[in-house]
Amino acid sequence: MTNFKSTVLTILLFLTIFVVAQEKHHYQTDFSPEDFNKRRTQIFTKIGNNAFALIQGSAGVPGFSVYRQSNTFYYLSGLETAHAYLLLNGKHKTSTLYLPHRDEGREKGEGKVLSAEDAELVKELTGVDKVRGLEFLSSDIVSTGLIKPPGLVLYTPLSPAEIGNDSRDEILYAQARTASDPWDAQPSREARFTQKIKERFPQVEIRDLSPILDAMRLIKSPKEIDLIRKATQIAGLGIIEAMKSTKPGIYEYQLDAAAKYIYYLNGARGDGYASIIGGGTNAYFGHYFHKKDVLNDGDLVLMDYAPDYRYYTSDVTRIWPVNGKFNKSQTALYEFIVAYRDALFKYIKPGITSNEVLKKAAEDMKKYIVGKKFVKPSHLKAVQEGLVFRGHFQHPVGMAVHDVSRVRGVELKPGMVFTIDPMIWLRDERLYIRIEDVAVVTETGVENMSGFVPSSISDVEKTIKGKGLTEFRPATVLPLKE
Numbered sequence: 254m255t256n257f258k259s260t261v262l263t264i265l266l267f268l269t270i271f272v273v274a275q276e277k278h279h280y281q282t283d284f285s286p287e288d289f290n291k292r293r294t295q296i297f298t299k300i301g302n303n304a305f306a307l308i309q310g311s312a313g314v315p316g317f318s319v320y321r322q323s324n325t326f327y328y329l330s331g332l333e334t335a336h337a338y339l340l341l342n343g344k345h346k347t348s349t350l351y352l353p354h355r356d357e358g359r360e361k362g363e364g365k366v367l368s369a370e371d372a373e374l375v376k377e378l379t380g381v382d383k384v385r386g387l388e389f390l391s392s393d394i395v396s397t398g399l400i401k402p403p404g405l406v407l408y409t410p411l412s413p414a415e416i417g418n419d420s421r422d423e424i425l426y427a428q429a430r431t432a433s434d435p436w437d438a439q440p441s442r443e444a445r446f447t448q449k450i451k452e453r454f455p456q457v458e459i460r461d462l463s464p465i466l467d468a469m470r471l472i473k474s475p476k477e478i479d480l481i482r483k484a485t486q487i488a489g490l491g492i493i494e495a496m497k498s499t500k501p502g503i504y505e506y507q508l509d510a511a512a513k514y515i516y517y518l519n520g521a522r523g524d525g526y527a528s529i530i531g532g533g534t535n536a537y538f539g540h541y542f543h544k545k546d547v548l549n550d551g552d553l554v555l556m557d558y559a560p561d562y563r564y565y566t567s568d569v570t571r572i573w574p575v576n577g578k579f580n581k582s583q584t585a586l587y588e589f590i591v592a593y594r595d596a597l598f599k600y601i602k603p604g605i606t607s608n609e610v611l612k613k614a615a616e617d618m619k620k621y622i623v624g625k626k627f628v629k630p631s632h633l634k635a636v637q638e639g640l641v642f643r644g645h646f647q648h649p650v651g652m653a654v655h656d657v658s659r660v661r662g663v664e665l666k667p668g669m670v671f672t673i674d675p676m677i678w679l680r681d682e683r684l685y686i687r688i689e690d691v692a693v694v695t696e697t698g699v700e701n702m703s704g705f706v707p708s709s710i711s712d713v714e715k716t717i718k719g720k721g722l723t724e725f726r727p728a729t730v731l732p733l734k735e
Contacts, residue, residue, distance in 0.1 A: 278365050278374065281331045283563055284476060286380030292329055292469060293341060293348050296408075299465045300343045304406035305399050306462055309446050310337035311416050319522075323414035324652040325466055327564050330379045334367050338390055339381075342397050349383040350375060351390045391453060405458050407450065411443055412463035412657075418526045418561060420655035463657075470651060471658035472668040477565065478693055481651060481670055482702050484525065485567035485691050488559035489706035491515040492571050495530075496713065498721030501550040501575055505530045508556060509544055511722045516560040525566025526654045529557035532575060534683040548575045553583060557689065559654065568654050568672045569703045570689030577717040579710055582628040586677065586686050589636050591708055592621055593675035594688060597645060601673075601692055601699035607646040607661045615640045631681050639677040647672040650691055669694045670702075 296306055310326040313335035322333045329339055330350065338351040352375070355368040367375055372384035385393070394400065399407075413424040432438050440448070447459055473481065491512030498511045509528045516523070531541040532548040536555035548554055552575050559567035572587070574580070579587060596614035618640055627633045639645075649656035649671050660671040676687030691702040707716045 276365060278367055278371070279333070280367065280378050281327075281333075281563065283480060284331055286378065288474070288476065289330055290380045294346075295469055296329075296341055296462070296465060297343055297346050300341075300406070300408050300462075302343050303399065304343045304408060304460075305394075305397055306339075306341040306343070306408040307394075307450070308339040308341075308410060308462070309414075309442075310335065310339070311414060312336060312442070321417050321522075322564075323416050324564065325410055325414060328466070328470065328652065330381070332367065332375070332379055336387070338387070340390070340393060340397075342399070344397065344399055347383070348381040349385060349393065350379065350381050351385055351387050351393075354386055394454065400454055400457055405456055406460055407454075407457045408460050408462040408465070409443075409447060409450070410463045410466060411447065411461040412467075413441055413443060415653045418524045418566075418654075420526070420653040421657060422655050467658040470656065471649060471660075472666060473651060473670050473693070474668070477651065478668070478670065480563055480565040481567060481691070481693070484521075484560055484562040484565050485569060485702040486705075487516055487519045487521055487562060488525075488567045488569040489703050490519070491558060491560070492556055492569060492706055493716060494721055495556055496571070496573055496707065496716045496721070497719040498723035499548065499554060499573065499575055499577070499717055500724075501548060503548050503723060505532055505535070505544040505546055505548065505554070507723050507728060508554070509558075512556075512558055514722055519560075519562075521560030521562045523561050525559040525561045525568075529555070529570075531555050536572070537678070537683045537685045539685070550576045551580070553684075553686070555685070555687070564652055566650065566652070566654050567691050567703070568650050568689060569691065569706060570674070570687060571706060571708065571713070572686055572688060573713050573717060577714060579714070582632065584710060585625065585627050586632060586636070586679075587710065589618075589622070589625070589639070590675050590677065590686055590688055591710075593618055593639065593645065594673060594690060594708070596621075597673045597675065598690075598692065598699060598701055601665065601694065603665055603667055603694055603696065605665055606663065607665070611643060611646055614645070631679060635677045635679050639675070642676070645673065645675045647674040647689070665694050667694050667696050673701075 300306055308326055308329060311323040314320050320335055334352055336353050340349045352369045355370045360366055369386040375384045412421055415421060428441055450459060494511045494515050495508040498508060508530050527542045529541055530544050532546060532554040533552035535541050535546060553572050554575055555572040557570040559569055596617040597610060600610045600613045622636055646661060649658055649660050651670060660669055670693045672689050673692050674687060674689040678685055688708055693700050693702060707713045
């Protein structure tokens with residue numbers, strides 16, 4: 254009898270532990286329900302009383318891939334459940350999440366996934382008014398009363414969803430390349446979604462929600478800025494580790510490995526974008542992703558890399574000598590780039606435009622190069638071309654490395670985050686020199702989030718002298734000997 258009781262208690266204890274483990278839900282802790290309600294309220298204000306908005310979450314992932322929600326859906330709910338939908342009713346100012354039903358078999362292997370059966374919990378976490386199963390979405394669209402005159406407007410994002418380390422501009426280029434392949438051409442997921450809406454509700458006028466969302470995402474909240482700052486700090490620490498690991502004979506991919514260790518060590522879930530690490534003439538390609546070549550004595554190596562940290566990223570670039578010492582030619586060009594970076598930051602503040610910043614910085618740099626000596630006439634020419642190049646003031650940064658909306662040609666406002674990226678090309682030598690920093694406009698000026706990453710020649714050379722991961726734990730010679 255004692256053994257029987259003991260066995261029963263053991264089974265009950267196991268079942269209790271299993272149920273508790275199953276009930277442990279995973280949900281973000283960076284934003285409150287009030288934060289999401291505030292964002293959804295902005296959409297209500299923009300679409301008006303006679304319209305509604307429908308946002309499709311990202312699809313599930315195959316095999317053993319780790320699921321990641323689309324940036325837009327996460328931005329409005331924080332929810333990481335695949336095949337979810339968010340309906341925003343402009344007439345009643347209510348928000349409803351539509352979720353798949355519980356998949357008990359999947360949860361036994363992966364843990365709890367928030368589903369339609371967790372309605373009360375999901376409402377508490379996200380701040381939405383209702384949570385329902387997917388099967389109610391069509392009937393609820395009808396019951397809004399907004400598909401009858403005069404309310405025939407449905408807003409949904411028409412721009413491609415950013416998932417993982419994607420940026421909209423790169424997704425659009427990929428879609429264009431696919432469209433040119435007659436064997437593979439197919440409409441985008443957004444196109445298929447809007448087609449489904451038109452098939453089921455032909456009386457509805459579809460409008461693009463993307464411009465509204467883009468304008469919202471351009472101005473970052475203090476909580477968003479804090480996440481971008483942390484992503485920037487992790488990116489900078491990764492680059493510093495790569496600097497310390499650099500020496501002639503090491504491979505580009507080994508610097509990638511050193512940075513990745515730092516990323517995962519500090520809680521990143523992976524890449525904000527594929528690392529750009531190019532030694533010598535490989536750096537001439539702005540998006541060089543191969544990382545297969547050895548680094549040679551006398552060359553420079555460029556590294557552009559940042560993590561995906563809680564759905565936010567950064568964009569930091571440094572370039573340094575493989576042997577740890579800038580030569581005379583490299584010094585003159587590199588010091589010009591650093592000076593240009595400082596000149597650009599000098600003029601960033603609320604109320605100014607990128608064109609004004611570029612103009613003022615170029616005037617300063619014209620004075621800077623007076624009397625400066627460059628090793629070759631082609632180097633001076635590259636510097637002079639840099640004075641008229643407009644790309645030194647680059648792109649927004651946030652949930653994507655090339656974040657939505659734009660910062661060029663518009664008045665700068667507090668909360669805007671973007672990159673300052675001075676660069677020059679030495680075309681006859683197939684060389685490209687640049688550094689990149691992340692700027693956030695404050696109420697009174699600007700903060701360089703990545704300013705701690707070594708950029709002066711003395712700081713860079715001092716950092717390279719340190720011992721990096723690849724020295725403490727060098728790559729194993731393969732194949733292993735038996």
